Amino acid sequence: xxxxxxxxxxxxxxxxxxxxxxxxxxxxxxxxxxxxxxxxxxxxxxxxxxxxxxxxxxxxxxxxxxxxxxxxxxxxxxxxxxxxxxxxxxxxxxxxxxxxxxxxxxxxxxxxxxxxxxxxxxxxxxxxxxxxxxxxxxxxxxxxxxxxxxxxxxxxxxxxxxxxxxxxxxxxxxxxxxxxxxxxxxxxxxxxxxxxxxxxxxxxxxxxxxxxxxxxxxxxxxxxxxxxxxxxxxxxxxxxxxxxxxxxxxxxxxxxxxxxxxxxxxxxxxxxxxxxxxxxxxxxxxxxxxxxxxxxxxxxxxxxxxxxxxxxxxxxxxxxxxxxxxxxxxxxx
Amino acid sequence: xxxxxxxxxxxxxxxxxxxxxxxxxxxxxxxxxxxxxxxxxxxxxxxxxxxxxxxxxxxxxxxxxxxxxxxxxxxxxxxxxxxxxxxxxxxxxxxxxxxxxxxxxxxxxxxxxxxxxxxxxxxxxxxxxxxxxxxxxxxxxxxxxxxxxxxxxxxxxxxxxxxxxxxxxxxxxxxxxxxxxxxxxxxxxxxxxxxxxxxxxxxxxxxxxxxxxxxxxxxxxxxxxxxxxxxxxxxxxxxxxxxxxxxxxxxxxxxxxxxxxxxxxxxxxxxxxxxxxxxxxxxxxxxxxxxxxxxxxxxxxxxxxxxxxxxxxxxxxxxxxxxxxxxxxxxxx
Numbered sequence: 001x002x003x004x005x006x007x008x009x010x011x012x013x014x015x016x017x018x019x020x021x022x023x024x025x026x027x028x029x030x031x032x033x034x035x036x037x038x039x040x041x042x043x044x045x046x047x048x049x050x051x052x053x054x055x056x057x058x059x060x061x062x063x064x065x066x067x068x069x070x071x072x073x074x075x076x077x078x079x080x081x082x083x084x085x086x087x088x089x090x091x092x093x094x095x096x097x098x099x100x101x102x103x104x105x106x107x108x109x110x111x112x113x114x115x116x117x118x119x120x121x122x123x124x125x126x127x128x129x130x131x132x133x134x135x136x137x138x139x140x141x142x143x144x145x146x147x148x149x150x151x152x153x154x155x156x157x158x159x160x161x162x163x164x165x166x167x168x169x170x171x172x173x174x175x176x177x178x179x180x181x182x183x184x185x186x187x188x189x190x191x192x193x194x195x196x197x198x199x200x201x202x203x204x205x206x207x208x209x210x211x212x213x214x215x216x217x218x219x220x221x222x223x224x225x226x227x228x229x230x231x232x233x234x235x236x237x238x239x240x241x242x243x244x245x246x247x248x249x250x251x252x253x254x255x256x257x258x259x260x261x262x263x264x265x266x267x268x269x270x271x272x273x274x275x276x277x278x279x280x281x282x283x284x285x286x287x288x289x290x291x292x293x294x295x296x297x298x299x300x301x302x303x304x305x306x307x308x309x310x311x312x313x314x315x316x317x318x319x320x321x322x323x324x325x326x327x328x329x330x331x332x333x
Numbered sequence: 334x335x336x337x338x339x340x341x342x343x344x345x346x347x348x349x350x351x352x353x354x355x356x357x358x359x360x361x362x363x364x365x366x367x368x369x370x371x372x373x374x375x376x377x378x379x380x381x382x383x384x385x386x387x388x389x390x391x392x393x394x395x396x397x398x399x400x401x402x403x404x405x406x407x408x409x410x411x412x413x414x415x416x417x418x419x420x421x422x423x424x425x426x427x428x429x430x431x432x433x434x435x436x437x438x439x440x441x442x443x444x445x446x447x448x449x450x451x452x453x454x455x456x457x458x459x460x461x462x463x464x465x466x467x468x469x470x471x472x473x474x475x476x477x478x479x480x481x482x483x484x485x486x487x488x489x490x491x492x493x494x495x496x497x498x499x500x501x502x503x504x505x506x507x508x509x510x511x512x513x514x515x516x517x518x519x520x521x522x523x524x525x526x527x528x529x530x531x532x533x534x535x536x537x538x539x540x541x542x543x544x545x546x547x548x549x550x551x552x553x554x555x556x557x558x559x560x561x562x563x564x565x566x567x568x569x570x571x572x573x574x575x576x577x578x579x580x581x582x583x584x585x586x587x588x589x590x591x592x593x594x595x596x597x598x599x600x601x602x603x604x605x606x607x608x609x610x611x612x613x614x615x616x617x618x619x620x621x622x623x624x625x626x627x628x629x630x631x632x633x634x635x636x637x638x639x640x641x642x643x644x645x646x647x648x649x650x651x652x653x654x655x656x657x658x659x660x661x662x663x664x665x666x
Contacts, residue, residue: 087535088535088536088538088539089539149514150513151513151514151515152509152513152515154509154537154538155538155541155542156490157489157502157505157541157542157547157551158502158505158506158509158537158538158541159506159509159510161506169490169491172490172491173491173492173494176485176487176491176492177492180483180484180485180582180585181482181484181585182484182485182581182582182584182585183581183584183585184581202420202421202659203421204487204491205421205487205488205491206421206422208488208490208491209488209490214490218490248515248516248517249513249515251515251516252513252514252515252516326535
C-alpha cells in the first residue's frame with residue numbers, strides 16, 4: 001500500500017550551530033508534526049566571507065532529499081535557516097542560500113535568522129518578551145514585535161558574559177590563583193582542574209592555547225564550577241556573578257509591558273541551564289531584582305522547532321516577529 | 334693600526350620575546366660595557382617542541398659573529414639566554430641550545446632563563462625581592478636567593494591578571510556593554526573603541542577573532558583605558574582592579590625580610606607601566622596595603638642587561654640567583 005501522501009504545503013526548518021546541523025520538514029498547517037534529521041555533527045565551516053554557504057548547501061541537500069522522500073512531499077514552500085553567527089558572519093549565506101534553496105527545492109519564501117531568533121521563536125513563539133540563550137557563549141534577544149533588541153553574544157574575548165566559557169574561564173583562573181598562592185584562589189577548583197585536565201596546572205597553558213576550540217575547552221570546566229559551588233565560596237561567587245550577567249543581558253533587551261498591561265515573557269534556553277538549581281537559583285534571584293516586570297516561563301520548544309514555526313508562519317504570510325537586516329532577513333516574503 | 338683587543342673573558346646576553354631578539358656582548362669583568370645588537374624584529378617561532386631552537390640559532394649566529402668582530406673577542410666564555418615562554422615552552426631550547434652555543438662560539442657556561450628571571454636580574458641584580466613584569470602579559474617572580482616563586486604569567490585566558498591584554502579586554506567589554514545598553518558600560522570607552530578600530534562595535538568581533546595576535550590586539554586598547562580613566566569611572570575602576578591584581582601577584586612571590594631585617598626590594602618593569610601615574614598611582618596604593626614589607630625601587634636595567642649580568646656572574650662562578658629546572662637552568666656551571 002502506498003503511504004498516505006499529503007499534498008499540502010511543506011516547510012523546512014534548519015538549525016546550524018557549534019554542535020552541527022539539524023533539519024526538520026513539516027506540514028505548513030501542522031508545524032509540530034514532521035520528521036527531523038540530524039544533518040551533520042560538525043559545524044559548518046567559516047571562511048573569508050563568513051559562514052561558508054557552499055559547505056552548508058552540500059550538507060543540507062541530501063538531508064532535505066531524505067526528508068522529502070520520507071514525507072512524500074514534492075518540494076518546500078517556505079524555509080527558515082537559523083545559524084549561529086548569522087548576524088556577524090552571515091553575508092555569504094544571505095548572498096547564496098536563497099538561490100540555492102529556490103532552485104533545488106522550490107523554496108519561495110525564506111527566513112535567514114540568527115540562532116537567537118530561532119531560539120526565541122522556539123521558546124516563546126510570537127509573544128513579546130526576551131530570551132537568554134546560554135551554552136558555550138551567551139546572547140540575549142528581546143522584541144516588542146516591532147523591533148529586536150540584542151545584548152552580548154560577542155564571543156569569549158569581548159563578552160559572552162555569564163556563559164559556559166565565561167564560568168569555566170573564571171573557574172580555571174581561580175584554580176591558577178590557588179596554584180600560585182594568590183588571593184582569590186580556590187583549592188577545590190584547583191584539584192578539579194588537575195583531575196579534569198590530567199596535568200599539574202603549570203602545564204595547563206600548553207594544553208589550552210594550541211587548541212582551535214579554546215572557548216569550548218573553557219566551557220567544559222563550567223560544570224566543575226557548578227559541582228564545587230555548594231561547598232566552595234569562590235565557585236559559588238563565580239556562579240553568582242554569572243547569574244548577574246545573565247540578568248543584566250535580559251534586562252537590556254526585555255520590552256516594557258504592553259499597552260494592556262501584559263507582562264513580557266522571559267525564557268532561559270541553552271545547554272548551560274542544564275547545570276540546574278546551582279545556577280538557575282541565583283539567576284532567578286538576580287532576575288527578580290533587575291527585571292520584576294517580566295514573567296519567567298519555560299521554553300516551549302528548541303531552536304529547530306522555532307525555525308519550523310517561523311517557516312510555517314512565512315508560508316501562511318502571517319509572521320509576527322519583526323524582520324531585521326542582520327537578525328531576521330526575509331527573502332521573497 | 335690594529336684596534337685594541339681585549340684578551341679577557343667575554344660574556345653574551347640574549348633577550349628573546351614577543352617583540353624580537355636582542356643580544357649584547359660584554360667583558361666579563363665589565364658587563365655594562367659592551368655593544369648590543371638588535372638581532373631580529375620578529376619573535377622566534379614556536380613549534381611542536383615549543384620555542385624553535387634552530388630558528389633561534391640561525392638568527393643568533395650572524396648577530397653574535399658581528400658582535401665578536403666589533404669587539405675583537407675570539408669567543409664567548411659564558412652566556413645567558415632569556416626567553417619569553419622558557420618555563421613552559423623551553424624544552425627544545427634546553428635540548429639544543431647548549432650544544433649549538435658550545436660548538437659555534439665556545440660557550441662553556443650557559444644559563445637558560447625565563448624572561449622574568451632576566452627582568453629580575455636587570456631590575457634588582459642579585460638582591461632578594463620581587464619583580465612584576467607587565468606588558469601584553471603579566472608575571473611576578475620573587476626570590477630569597479634560595480628558591481624562586483612565580484605567580485601568574487599564564488596567558489590571556491588563564492590569567493595575566495592586570496596586564497595590558499587584561500586591561501584592554503576589560504575596556505572593550507565595557508565598550509560592548511555600552512553598545513548593548515547593559516549595566517556597567519562606558520560611553521567614553523565605546524567612543525574610543527569605535528575610533529581606534531574604525532568600526533561600529535557590532536563589527537568588532539569580526540575584526541578581533543580572525544587575528545592570530547589577539548592578546549596584542551586586546552593590549553593595544555589598554556592605553557585608551559588609561560586615557561579615559563581621569564574622567565570615566567568605569568575606566569578608572571578597570572585600572573584600580575588591574576592595580577589590585579598586580580599587587581596580589583607581587584604579594585604572592587615577595588620573600589619575607591631577611592634575618593638582618595633588610596626589606597625585600599620590589600620593582601615594576603615592562604611596557605605597561607609606561608602608562609604612567611594613572612596606573613602606577615593605584616598600584617602604589619595597593620602595594621602599600623598588601624605588601625608593606627617591601628621597598629619599591631626603580632628597575633636598574635632591562636632584561637638584556639639582566640642577561641649580560643647573569644652571564645658575567647656565571648663566568649666568575651659566583652651567580653647568587655638560585656637555579657631552577659624551569660626558570661633558570663644552568664649548563665656547565
